[in-house]
Amino acid sequence: MSSQEFDGLVAVVTGGASGIGDSATRALQAKGAKVAVLDLNPANAATGAVQVQCDVADDASVQNAIDKVVAELGGIDVVINNAGIGAQGDVAANDDDEWHRVWDINVVGMVRVTRAALPYLRKSKHASVVNTCSIAATAGLPERVLYSATKGAILAMTRAMAADHLREGIRVNCVNPGTANTPWIGNLLSKAPDPEAERAALNARQPHGRLVEPDEVASAICYLASPLNASTSGVDLAVDGGMEALRLRPA
Ligand code: NAD
Numbered sequence: 459m460s461s462q463e464f465d466g467l468v469a470v471v472t473g474g475a476s477g478i479g480d481s482a483t484r485a486l487q488a489k490g491a492k493v494a495v496l497d498l499n500p501a502n503a504a505t506g507a508v509q510v511q512c513d514v515a516d517d518a519s520v521q522n523a524i525d526k527v528v529a530e531l532g533g534i535d536v537v538i539n540n541a542g543i544g545a546q547g548d549v550a551a552n553d554d555d556e557w558h559r560v561w562d563i564n565v566v567g568m569v570r571v572t573r574a575a576l577p578y579l580r581k582s583k584h585a586s587v588v589n590t591c592s593i594a595a596t597a598g599l600p601e602r603v604l605y606s607a608t609k610g611a612i613l614a615m616t617r618a619m620a621a622d623h624l625r626e627g628i629r630v631n632c633v634n635p636g637t638a639n640t641p642w643i644g645n646l647l648s649k650a651p652d653p654e655a656e657r658a659a660l661n662a663r664q665p666h667g668r669l670v671e672p673d674e675v676a677s678a679i680c681y682l683a684s685p686l687n688a689s690t691s692g693v694d695l696a697v698d699g700g701m702e703a704l705r706l707r708p709a
Pocket of ligand 1: 471472473474475476477478479496497498499512513514515524540541543544563590591592593635636637638639640641642643
């Protein structure tokens with residue numbers, strides 16, 4: 459068998475049982491990685507992935523999950539911090555409890571997983587962290603104050619962590635998807651009065667006339683995580699059909 463980019467490497471993918479995380483899991487496997495999926499519902503993870511039940515909002519659950527991955531796969535080289543949830547509305551729409559809940563999953567969840575994996579990343583020769591951010595980090599999306607705040611924090615955190623760990627050979631990058639064709643968006647559309655019309659309108663609002671495919675985001679995640687790109691750190695890579703570069707704004 460010919461050698462592949464991620465041969466001999468172990469990757470952890472949070473939220474890896476659905477959408478972008480599932481695509482990332484399959485792409486990393488196809489490139490030779492052994493993958494552990496940490497998810498609230500890991501049973502739907504890709505065949506061959508190690509399934510680990512984990513709530514990134516619970517520090518003990520994260521620590522147990524990382525211990526399990528290391529016991530089963532021998533170490534951790536790559537962390538894909540992808541688990542995240544949505545939140546809608548203007549600044550008045552969500553109370554303190556909701557702010558804490560979403561922040562705890564989207565932002566502190568990535569901190570918990572990275573912190574628990576750090577001792578193992580330090581032992582790896584190809585250590586890399588990729589955080590799933592969003593165009594919401596910079597775009598000023600309407601009715602998305604809380605969600606945007608979490609993604610802005612992830613972008614800032616990605617750069618700060620890249621600075622901290624570059625000298626010890628741990629790279630930290632993030633990927634910024636535009637609206638992606640995942641179960642999350644499918645569920646939102648299914649609640650619209652006319653889901654097909656809503657999907658068509660959403661497609662029309664994208665610069666390239668369609669939603670971003672999760673496999674396209676996975677491809678960018680693999681690029682950032684790959685040992686072939688060992689000089690790339692602190693980067694946010696847009697996968698949005700050009701929306702941010704063109705300064706376009708979804709309605
Ligand atoms: P999805 O809902 O299809 O999948 C998310 C997965 O995360 C699910 O398997 C879910 O079980 C898991 N998860 C949720 N909360 C968790 C928790 N507390 N602990 C562990 N696992 C948990 O979502 P998706 O659309 O694939 O989104 C994945 C990531 O991509 C999120 O961070 C999201 O903010 C980001 N993103 C999505 C879009 C989009 O349009 N879909 C755009 C930009 C960024």
